[in-house]
Amino acid sequence: MGEARDGVKVKRVVFVTVGTCFDALVKVADCQEVKDELYRRGYTDLLIQMGRGSYLPAKSTGDDGSLAVDYFTFSSSIADHLRSASLVISHVGSGSIFETLQLGKPLIVVVNEDLMDNHQSELAEELAERKHLYCSRPLTLHQTIASMDLNSLVPYTPGDATPVAKLINRFLGFPEES
Amino acid sequence: MEKNSSCCFSNLSSNLPITCLITFITIFLHRVLNVIYRTGKPLGKRVSPQRPLSTLIVLGSGGHTAEMINLLLVLRKERFTPRFYIAAATDNMSLQKARVLENSLADSSETKGLSAEFMQIYRSREVGQSYVTSVWTTLVAMAHALWLMIKIRPQVVLCNGPGTCIPLCVIAFFIKVIGIRRSSIFYVESIARVKRLSLSGLLLYKLRIADQFFVQWPQLQRKYPRAHYVGCLM
Numbered sequence: 183m184g185e186a187r188d189g190v191k192v193k194r195v196v197f198v199t200v201g202t203c204f205d206a207l208v209k210v211a212d213c214q215e216v217k218d219e220l221y222r223r224g225y226t227d228l229l230i231q232m233g234r235g236s237y238l239p240a241k242s243t244g245d246d247g248s249l250a251v252d253y254f255t256f257s258s259s260i261a262d263h264l265r266s267a268s269l270v271i272s273h274v275g276s277g278s279i280f281e282t283l284q285l286g287k288p289l290i291v292v293v294n295e296d297l298m299d300n301h302q303s304e305l306a307e308e309l310a311e312r313k314h315l316y317c318s319r320p321l322t323l324h325q326t327i328a329s330m331d332l333n334s335l336v337p338y339t340p341g342d343a344t345p346v347a348k349l350i351n352r353f354l355g356f357p358e359e360s
Numbered sequence: 361m362e363k364n365s366s367c368c369f370s371n372l373s374s375n376l377p378i379t380c381l382i383t384f385i386t387i388f389l390h391r392v393l394n395v396i397y398r399t400g401k402p403l404g405k406r407v408s409p410q411r412p413l414s415t416l417i418v419l420g421s422g423g424h425t426a427e428m429i430n431l432l433l434v435l436r437k438e439r440f441t442p443r444f445y446i447a448a449a450t451d452n453m454s455l456q457k458a459r460v461l462e463n464s465l466a467d468s469s470e471t472k473g474l475s476a477e478f479m480q481i482y483r484s485r486e487v488g489q490s491y492v493t494s495v496w497t498t499l500v501a502m503a504h505a506l507w508l509m510i511k512i513r514p515q516v517v518l519c520n521g522p523g524t525c526i527p528l529c530v531i532a533f534f535i536k537v538i539g540i541r542r543s544s545i546f547y548v549e550s551i552a553r554v555k556r557l558s559l560s561g562l563l564l565y566k567l568r569i570a571d572q573f574f575v576q577w578p579q580l581q582r583k584y585p586r587a588h589y590v591g592c593l594m
Contacts (some may be wrong), residue, residue: 244396276423276552281594304554308577317421341551346574347434349588350546352412354516355406356439 195227196220197267199260201275205235206320207292208253208293211271212239215324217249217314225269226250231260249303269332271323279309283338289315290326314338384464391537396568400586415440416514416532416543419447419454421520425592427551428520429461430593437465441504442553444512448483448524455480456499484523501527506534513541520548521558533569549587551594555579 198211210216211230230239232251244250257263264270264282271290272278282289291306302319310317313336319328332341352358364514384470419425425447435441443462446462447454455478462476484495484501517532519525525547532543548569549561554577557565566569573587580587 215428274552274594276550277426280423280426280551284594301556301558302552304556305552308554339574340594341430343431343434343593345590346593347547349572349574349590350435351439353402353546354439354544355403356410356436357406 193227194225194268195229195266196225196269196271197212197229197231197263198271199231199263199273199275199278200233200235201273201278203234204273204292204294205237206238206294206296207271207273207323208235210292210320210323212237212251217251219324219327220269221249223316225273227252227265229267231255231257231263252289254272274306278303278335279305279315280338280341283309283314284340286337288319288330288332288335290323290330291315292318292320292323295319312336329345388537389513391539394553395536396549399568410439412439412441413515413544414442414444414512415459415516415518416444416509416528417448417521418517418519418525418528419445419451419458420520420524421448421454423552424522424550425454425457426522427548427593428518429457431518431520431548432461435474437475440516443476444514445476445478446481446508446524447478448526449480451480452484458484463511479508481508481524481528484527498514498527503533507534510540513543515541515543517543518548519546519547519554519560521550521560523560526560528565529564529569533567544572544573545570546572548590548593549576549580551576551592553577553580555583557584 190319198207201209208230211228217228225242227250232239232253232255234255239251239253241253242248242251260278261281264285264287267287269290270287271292272281273289274283274293279289279291291305293303306317309315315335316326316330384492391575417428419428445458458478474536482497482501484498489497509528509531513535517529519522529545532545535541536543546562547561553561557580565573565587573584574590575581575584575587576592577588578589582585
């Protein structure tokens, strides 16, 4: 769990993605409480996609026996970062949520309480109820990390657009696909 | 209709403009009710060989475009062509993603010629914009939508939630009323809507503008019985 094995440290990356802007999440991901909790749970690196936010995390190499921290603002595709992550902490964007779930990565979504119409929390709560991910608020993130049991998460079966296509084709009078 | 006119005729024959106005309004209302009545009624079986249907695809920022692309991947391209992609003027990513999709289609099939066009429309309302100024910007968006729709006259409209689709769907409905083109409007509510419809969805459902209304979570189907529950697209 992050210890040296034959001299090679096994990297376990936590990838935090906030979408366009979500300072509260960047701040809390960078706070000592959360970083200590992540380190305790065996993670070695913290990579934060911070968007247009004004809060800049403190970079760290992690040589002093703590979490290595790095960040960037945007990238054209976060797919590679998701693929190499051992844990993903994300804002409630349906794009990042489903990309992460389809890759089978453990996911904590953090609801942005500053947003006016918080319909997005509906999706987070529904998926959390179905045990596909953990749902949290910025202030309770460290508790979620401390108490999470990733083995209890249920894998997400990717969706399918064929039922819609079938109904559309039938409505327009196109013959059924074989 | 005839009885209506002859009843009023003796009283209003001296006032022709009013007669014309009342007749016009009556015809218009009749057309609106007729279109609403026919909304949702499937078209008849297409005669073989099936001619393709020109299709308008409305893209939106965030997950909207990703969901739309997921749907487009399972539709047979030769049935829905030519394809017109529309995104809001301030949305740069969506048209780019659509171009990537079209390029991959061009590579895999032998179809030649331009089967896809990409355009932008003024936004009715930016996120966080005040509702007062939104009235004016919505009118501008409507005018722009009218211009685009008259140019394209699509037979199929696919949309899934962004505010951009409202002016376009309303104009499509208006075009049906006038009788220029009968289009089929399909609306897929976003996967992020679990318990409540978006404003776009609510408008298109309540006003019966969408021919078929799809929802991705069972809770919404229970609340809105005319919607079709199709499960998650992502």
